[in-house]
Each structure stands twice: as structure tokens, then as C-alpha cells.
Amino acid sequence: xxxxxxxxxxxxxxxxxxxxxxxxxxxxxxxxxxxxxxxxxxxxxxxxxxxxxxxxxxxxxxxxxxxxxxxxxxxxxxxxxxxxxxxxxxxxxxxxxxxxxxxxxxxxxxxxxxxxxxxxxxxxxxxxxxxxxxxxxxxxxxxxxxxxxxxxxxxxxxxxxxxxxxxxxxxxxxxxxxxxxxxxxxxxxxxxxxxxxxxxxxxxxxxxxxxxxxxxxxxxxxxxxxxxxxxxxxxxxxxxxxxxxxxxxxxxxxxxxxxxxxxxxxxxxxxxxxxxxxxxxxxxxxxxxxxxxxxxxxxxxxxxxxxxxxxxxxxxxxxxxxxxxxxxxxxxxxxxxxxxxxxxxx
Amino acid sequence: xxxxxxxxxxxxxxxxxxxxxxxxxxxxxxxxxxxxxxxxxxxxxxxxxxxxxxxxxxxxxxxxxxxxxxxxxxxxxxxxxxxxxxxxxxxxxxxxxxxxxxxxxxxxxxxxxxxxxxxxxxxxxxxxxxxxxxxxxxxxxxxxxxxxxxxxxxxxxxxxxxxxxxxxxxxxxxxxxxxxxxxxxxxxxxxxxxxxxxxxxxxxxxxxxxxxxxxxxxxxxxxxxxxxxxxxxxxxxxxxxxxxxxxxxxxxxxxxxxxxxxxxxxxxxxxxxxxxxxxxxxxxxxxxxxxxxxxxxxxxxxxxxxxxxxxxxxxxxxxxxxxxxxxxxxxxxxxxxxxxxxxxxx
Numbered sequence: 001x002x003x004x005x006x007x008x009x010x011x012x013x014x015x016x017x018x019x020x021x022x023x024x025x026x027x028x029x030x031x032x033x034x035x036x037x038x039x040x041x042x043x044x045x046x047x048x049x050x051x052x053x054x055x056x057x058x059x060x061x062x063x064x065x066x067x068x069x070x071x072x073x074x075x076x077x078x079x080x081x082x083x084x085x086x087x088x089x090x091x092x093x094x095x096x097x098x099x100x101x102x103x104x105x106x107x108x109x110x111x112x113x114x115x116x117x118x119x120x121x122x123x124x125x126x127x128x129x130x131x132x133x134x135x136x137x138x139x140x141x142x143x144x145x146x147x148x149x150x151x152x153x154x155x156x157x158x159x160x161x162x163x164x165x166x167x168x169x170x171x172x173x174x175x176x177x178x179x180x181x182x183x184x185x186x187x188x189x190x191x192x193x194x195x196x197x198x199x200x201x202x203x204x205x206x207x208x209x210x211x212x213x214x215x216x217x218x219x220x221x222x223x224x225x226x227x228x229x230x231x232x233x234x235x236x237x238x239x240x241x242x243x244x245x246x247x248x249x250x251x252x253x254x255x256x257x258x259x260x261x262x263x264x265x266x267x268x269x270x271x272x273x274x275x276x277x278x279x280x281x282x283x284x285x286x287x288x289x290x291x292x293x294x295x296x297x298x299x300x301x302x303x304x305x306x307x308x309x310x311x312x313x314x315x316x317x318x319x320x321x322x323x324x325x326x327x328x329x330x331x332x333x334x335x336x337x338x339x340x341x342x343x344x345x346x
Numbered sequence: 347x348x349x350x351x352x353x354x355x356x357x358x359x360x361x362x363x364x365x366x367x368x369x370x371x372x373x374x375x376x377x378x379x380x381x382x383x384x385x386x387x388x389x390x391x392x393x394x395x396x397x398x399x400x401x402x403x404x405x406x407x408x409x410x411x412x413x414x415x416x417x418x419x420x421x422x423x424x425x426x427x428x429x430x431x432x433x434x435x436x437x438x439x440x441x442x443x444x445x446x447x448x449x450x451x452x453x454x455x456x457x458x459x460x461x462x463x464x465x466x467x468x469x470x471x472x473x474x475x476x477x478x479x480x481x482x483x484x485x486x487x488x489x490x491x492x493x494x495x496x497x498x499x500x501x502x503x504x505x506x507x508x509x510x511x512x513x514x515x516x517x518x519x520x521x522x523x524x525x526x527x528x529x530x531x532x533x534x535x536x537x538x539x540x541x542x543x544x545x546x547x548x549x550x551x552x553x554x555x556x557x558x559x560x561x562x563x564x565x566x567x568x569x570x571x572x573x574x575x576x577x578x579x580x581x582x583x584x585x586x587x588x589x590x591x592x593x594x595x596x597x598x599x600x601x602x603x604x605x606x607x608x609x610x611x612x613x614x615x616x617x618x619x620x621x622x623x624x625x626x627x628x629x630x631x632x633x634x635x636x637x638x639x640x641x642x643x644x645x646x647x648x649x650x651x652x653x654x655x656x657x658x659x660x661x662x663x664x665x666x667x668x669x670x671x672x673x674x675x676x677x678x679x680x681x682x683x684x685x686x687x688x689x690x691x692x
Contacts, residue, residue, distance in 0.1 A: 005570055005571040006571055007569070007570075007571040008534075008542055008545075008546055008570070008571075009527055009530040009531055009534075009542055009543070009546075010523070010526040010527055010530045011526070011530065012571065012573075012658060012659075012660075013571070013659055014571045014572065014573055014659070014660045014661075014662050015659070015660065015661045015662065016572075016662050016665055016666070017661055017662070017663055018663060018664060018665050018668070079661045091570070092549045092553070093542070093545055093546060093549050094549075094570045094571070148657055148659075158648075171659070175657035175658055175659035176657065176658035176659060177356070177657050177658040177659075178657065180356040180357070180658075181355055181356055184355040184356045184357065185355055188354075188355070196354055196355055196439070197355070199354075199439055200354055200355075200439060203438045203439050203440075207438070223353070224351055224353075224354070224437070224440045225351040225352055225353040225354075225358065225359070225360045225440070226360065226362075227358075227360055277657075302504075311494055311521035311522065311523050311524065311623075312358060312521060312522035312523040312526075313358075313359055313360070313361070313494075313517070313521035313522060313523075314358075314360045314361065315360075315361045315363055315425045316360050316361065316362050316363070317363055317364060318364060319362055319364050320362070322364070
């Protein structure tokens with residue numbers, strides 16, 4: 001079973017998941033894991049994955065057979081395991097617990113597509129609905145504290161399988177950076193009585209220089225203190241702390257915004273590798289006035305070097321204002337599958 | 347001038363250093379910067395770098411000419427600039443300041459070597475002395491709060507120039523991860539009256555499973571909550587908060603330990619890319635009972651994926667105990683230049 005270990009000096013947890021590498025020697029070349037052929041995520045190859053947890057299917061089709069549009073399966077190399085108990089314990093100075101949790105793969109289409117921009121808007125909508133459904137389901141497990149949804153596209157962004165997919169990792173502790181966001185936004189709310197994210201949205205919309213896209217219910221901008229070149233955040237304009245509470249109408253609008261933001265990044269930067277992450281409130285919290293869910297999109301343009309790893313202090317070689325200028329102008333050439341014309345905003 | 351910007355939600359500063367990329371389009375291929383030919387760091391090519399800040403030279407040789415053993419020059423593409431004032435200011439909600447600081451390159455040999463293991467022990471000793479001398483010098487500048495020494499080896503670790511070199515970035519703020527270490531170790535000292543690092547050293551030496559190398563004055567081990575496979579920390583056994591206060595005798599012993607630890611990693615893992623970082627106390631602090639300087643060595647075996655970036659929660663696929671087992675056994679085949687036999691310890 002994997003193990004969760006806490007650094008004795010700083011509030012940082014690590015998943016020690018030795019099952020993910022057969023032997024230390026697998027690391028000699030830093031190669032991605034052998035890619036199985038045929039692609040285990042393509043329609044018709046459902047037998048190549050563990051049995052499905054959830055699928056949106058055509059009426060009359062059978063589980064683990066063709067006919068699905070979005071399919072969720074357990075990760076073949078899970079970082080955390082569903083069975084067992086957290087079993088919190090000390091080892092002298094140290095804190096550890098069993099690596100209980102969930103590690104799921106959201107397969108975004110039966111077609112062998114790579115990026116979110118290769119999906120139609122209605123396909124993206126179903127992917128976002130699957131995120132919501134899986135968060136709601138995992139949030140019922142009292143052993144779990146947090147659900148992180150993320151997507152890696154391209155080997156430079158850590159993707160080991162090309163076929164477009166996202167992942168959900170649900171953990172028994174709240175990750176360090178989410179705790180830092182929760183603490184920072186709570187402190188702001190205590191002293192000023194407002195949500196810092198709502199304030200940021202208002203300031204960005206008035207300023208305009210960092211806006212990438214301004215839609216009725218969502219805004220995308222390059223944050224003032226972007227860590228990475230062309231980093232772009234998508235936030236709902238209306239306050240809400242939990243992604244999984246988003247209504248169907250908003251999911252529909254968000255699917256268009258997410259697809260368009262990624263299309264802009266790909267047009268401007270020639271389809272780079274990228275990651276995106278959904279930052280949402282922990283499972284066991286009620287609706288919070290101080291926290292505001294959002295999606296962070298990060299193109300993988302440079303490698304983080306020792307300085308970044310060692311200090312948590314990033315060097316970003318592109319001003320967010322310049323990045324936003326480029327992204328505002330760039331529009332994907334891929335027409336929206338629904339035939340909605342791609343309007344310029346901002 | 348570069349700019350320092352603070353995230354409005356979490357306590358994270360970013361250097362926006364637009365001079366480091368000519369245009370956004372430079373990022374399209376994520377290629378390293380064009381490497382000048384000939385190598386600007388080789389002996390005889392001193393005219394290819396800015397004038398030297400410090401050099402350890404043979405008697406009678408001239409600055410910016412041949413005859414040096416270690417040479418320190420300003421970075422050609424500095425992340426921060428020496429001239430100017432921090433000029434702290436608000437932009438609405440946001441905090442920013444001028445990117446004042448220092449960005450220096452420590453060229454480790456006039457020979458075109460790559461890794462620390464390619465240097466002789468006496469060369470490593472002079473590199474460590476240069477770190478100390480430059481930290482002492484930069485620490486006198488009242489505008490600067492912290493000096494970070496780090497080394498990137500190999501493109502996968504962020505090195506854009508092959509010739510063995512380290513870097514010093516001195517910043518007007520204390521980086522996030524150092525503040526977290528300072529806060530965590532201070533809290534431990536408040537509640538227990540001891541240095542947490544000293545406690546960790548004692549526990550690791552008694553336990554033994556994670557020890558890589560046990561020398562008279564230093565210990566190297568794979569930390570209990572290692573973020574990366576084969577991550578190895580080197581700590582002085584005697585307490586000390588500031589690297590720059592290390593005495594000559596200890597520098598001599600440390601040079602052998604650092605060289606041997608890197609040799610072990612290279613033997614075990616077939617010369618991977620790696621980073622190392624010196625974690626030391628901020629410039630303006632006196633000797634601190636709760637903080638303990640150390641060096642963190644991190645092989646670049648896997649790419650951090652979205653999960654790690656987004657959460658500060660790492661997945662390490664190799665148990666630190668297994669990594670230490672491998673590293674204890676592995677000894678570099680490169681003989682020590684001083685002819686000291688490489689003893690097995692631990």
C-alpha cells in the first residue's frame with residue numbers, strides 16, 4: 001500500500017507510491033512508462049482498462065463495451081488506494097499514514113484526441129460534468145478530505161499516455177497549496193470582509209490589461225503574479241467555493257471558455273504541452289464566503305530549474321500583460337463544433 | 347528592470363524578468379537559449395563573459411585573463427539587477443517591487459567539465475569557498491534579504507549551458523520555502539526547545555535505513571518525506587544556521603562528501619540531470635538555534651506533472667529507504683584526485 005509521509009519541518013505531505021516504478025532502474029532514462037499498444041483509452045479497447053466507475057453512454061449499450069462518450073476508470077498505476085484505512089501513526093519524529101485515497105482517469109472521448117481543443121464543446125461539457133459527478137461521489141467518503149482534478153497534455157507536462165484524459169486524485173489530507181490558498185483568503189476575509197478572488201476579478205476587469213477572455217459568467221486572465229509564462233486562470237464571476245456545486249448552465253458556458261482559452265494558448269504557442277488544475281474547496285467544508293473555485297492553466301514552456309524547486313520563488317520570463325495581449329488576439333482556427341462563431345472579447 | 351510581484355492570495359513572490367526572453371515566440375519550442383560557441387565559461391574565453399566579480403587565480407595572472415581556478419561573473423541574462431532600489435508599491439490589491447538583487451555565475455573550473463563529480467576534491471573545495479565568499483559579500487547589501495546558491499546540471503534540470511557552474515541569486519525578500527522552513531523549525535524549537543534538524547540527524551543515525559553516507563562532521567540521507575526519487579540531503583552534524591559561517595576545515599570535509607554523494611547518484615542512476623541547493627538562514631539574522639543549514643540534492647528523474655505543481659503534494663515512486671540502500675552501495679568509479687581511497691560507510 002502507498003504511504004503518506006509528512007516532512008518534519010514544513011507542512012508538506014508526500015505520497016510514497018513505490019508500486020508506480022518496478023525498480024529504481026526504471027528511472028535511469030527518465031523515460032515515460034512503456035505505452036501499451038493498442039491505446040487503452042480508445043473506443044473498442046475497453047478491455048484494456050479496469051472496469052469503469054462511471055460512463056456517459058448511448059442508451060442500450062453495456063458497461064465496459066463501446067457506446068460511451070466519457071468514461072471514468074481507476075488508474076492502472078494508482079498513487080493512492082481505495083481499500084484500507086489511513087492508520088495515522090508516528091515514526092519517532094515523523095508522521096505517516098496509509099495511502100488511502102482514489103486515483104481515477106477520466107477518458108474524455110472514445111476518439112484518439114489529445115487536447116481539450118480537439119473535443120467539441122458538448123464533449124468538454126460532459127468531461128466537466130464527469131469531474132463534478134466524481135467529486136460529489138468521492139466527497140461522500142469520510143476518509144477523504146480533498147479531490148484534485150487535473151489534466152496533463154504532452155510528455156513535457158507529465159502525460160504518459162497521449163489519448164486525452166484527466167485525473168482525479170482524492171486524498172485523506174488537504175494539499176499544502178490548497179491550505180495556503182484557504183488560509184490566505186480567510187485572512188483577507190477576516191480583515192476586509194470580502195472574498196479576495198472576487199476583489200481580484202473586479203480589479204482585473206476594470207484594469208483590462210491581463211484579461212484573456214471576458215464571458216458573461218466567467219473571466220480568464222493572466223494573474224498578476226503568474227509563476228509561468230502564459231499562465232491563465234479561469235474564474236466564475238459569481239462567488240462559489242465548490243466546483244462540484246456548479247449548475248448545468250454554468251458548466252455549459254465554462255466548457256466553451258475552457259476550450260477557447262486552451263485554443264488561444266495553442267494558437268499563440270504552437271500547441272505546447274500544458275497542465276490544468278481545478279482548485280476547489282475541501283470536501284468537508286460548507287459553502288465558504290472566502291474561497292472561490294477556479295481553474296489554473298499552465299503551458300509547459302520552460303523547465304523549472306533548481307531555483308524554483310528550492311525556493312518556491314518563480315522566475316517568469318514573460319510579463320502577464322504581454323502574455324494576455326498575445327492570448328487576447330490569438331483565436332483557435334478549429335471552429336466550434338456547435339458552429340458558434342468565435343467572438344473576440346476583452 | 348525586472349519586477350517582483352506577490353500573489354494576492356498566498357505568500358508567494360514571482361520574479362517577472364522579461365529581459366530573459368526576447369519575445370514570447372522564443373517559447374514556442376521550449377528550447378534552451380542559443381548556446382554561444384565557443385563555450386563562454388572555458389579558460390581562454392574570459393572575454394565572452396562580463397568582467398569577473400571574484401576569481402581564485404595563480405599569482406601574477408590578470409583579472410579576466412587565464413590563470414583562474416574558480417571564477418565568478420554576473421549572469422548575462424540576470425533575473426534580478428544590482429542597480430536600483432526595491433521601490434515597494436501597491437497596484438490596487440497587489441504588491442510589487444523593483445527586481446533589485448544579484449544574479450551571479452560561479453564557474454567551477456576552466457576545464458570544460460559538467461558535473462561536480464568531474465572536479466577534484468580540491469576544486470570542489472574552492473567552489474564551496476566561493477559560495478561562502480559571495481554570500482558574505484552580498485550579505486552586506488542592506489537591500490538584500492537572502493542569498494540562494496544552486497546548481498543545475500543537464501538540460502532536464504534546467505541547465506542551459508553545459509560547462510559546470512553554480513548560481514547565486516540574492517533577493518530583497520526571503521523565499522517562500524525558506525520562510526516555511528524557518529517558521530516550522532521555530533515552532534518546533536518553541537514547543538520542544540531543540541533544533542528539529544538536529545533531532546532528525548540523531549534519529550536518522552540511530553535508524554540507519556535512510557543513511558547514504560556518515561562522515562565525521564556531515565551526514566547524507568534520503569529524507570523520510572523525500573519529494574523526489576533519490577533526493578538526498580547533506581547536513582553538518584554540528585549545529586549552525588548560516589552556510590557562510592562554515593570554517594575552512596568543514597569546507598574541506600564537505601567538498602569530499604558532496605562530491606561523493608553526487609558520484610553515488612551518478613553511478614546508481616547513470617549520470618542523471620540533477621539540481622542541488624544550499625538552504626541557509628537569511629542574511630540579516632544572527633546565528634539561530636532553531637535553523638540548520640543544509641544542501642538538498644535532487645536528481646531529475648521524472649517530470650513534475652500537474653498534480654505536483656498544483657498542490658505542493660508530491661508523488662515519489664521510490665521509497666527513501668530503497669533509494670538509500672542503492673546509494674549506500676553505489677560508489678563512483680572516478681578516483682578522488684587526491685588519491686584518497688573511497689571508503690564505504692553507513
